Amino acid sequence: MDYAFAVKWLKAFRHSAEAICELYADDFVFEDPILDQYQIRDKGDLGRIFVLYANKDRENGLGVHNFRIRGYEGDRRSGLIRWEWTPEDAGNFIGLDVTNKPFFTQGHTFHVYDEQGRITRESSWWDVGAILTAIGQPGIEKARIPAKSAVAGAA
Template sequence: MSSYRFAVLWLKAFRESAEKVCALYADDFLFEDLILDQSITDKAELHRVFAPYANADRTNGIGINCFRIDEYIGDSRSGIIRWTWEPDGAAAFLGVPTGGKPFSTSGQTFHVYDPDGRIRRESTYWDAVAPLAAIGLPLSVHGGVAGPPALAAAASSG
């Protein structure tokens, strides 16, 4: 299977079920989400983290998770998937109420594949600032530092 086709399969699996996503990982794997400071090597924990992405109920506040592949760079051994995520109808983002405002974010995921084509290592990095700004969290850019006003002021005075 080509690597781009695997990336499509991987993102589609998120909308289907956590079981389908977890089946794409090798038995011995490392999953890292650098923004959330997550490092997971246990499939049961990975399943728990991925379960909300397959939500199909528009009324429960989780949102319907739409992923799009923007670019794939790599081969059958490793690759980077640049993606966009939009959770239609999410009531909160990182614990911050959305007030019904739509938001999306982009990120990139680096995969290393085992000889059977399963994910052996994953490292994901994504933009948390854009969604927070879209839902109305007061963010400012001051002195080149983006973040809550108190953080920006502290960074520029130091």
């Protein structure tokens, strides 16, 4: 596929779960290991996962989810989509209170496509640590790279 398909895929998240599912072949495998979602092969199950991201109600606590493409590398058979994600007005995320705690993360999704350009395999990975840091989750700290002089002095 191409950059235009990647944009179409991300825009479908804001439209509806059905719009997203239409981009998948009937025979597909979806995985998001960060959310412990493995080997999903049923479009009904896939739709239930994606319904959250098409929420448009800012009052229900589910949040309005904004995705933006950062890049695409690939061809007609497979591709890697780099993206960023920011929810607005979310009250809960992965069981954590995120009310009035804005966050942002980046991730990438690998796709394999069939001859009709539909997704047959998807694997998504994203930085949950950035979210936990942004919402002030205890025990999560960014790794710090020591200053060049500190490294040189240790030798």
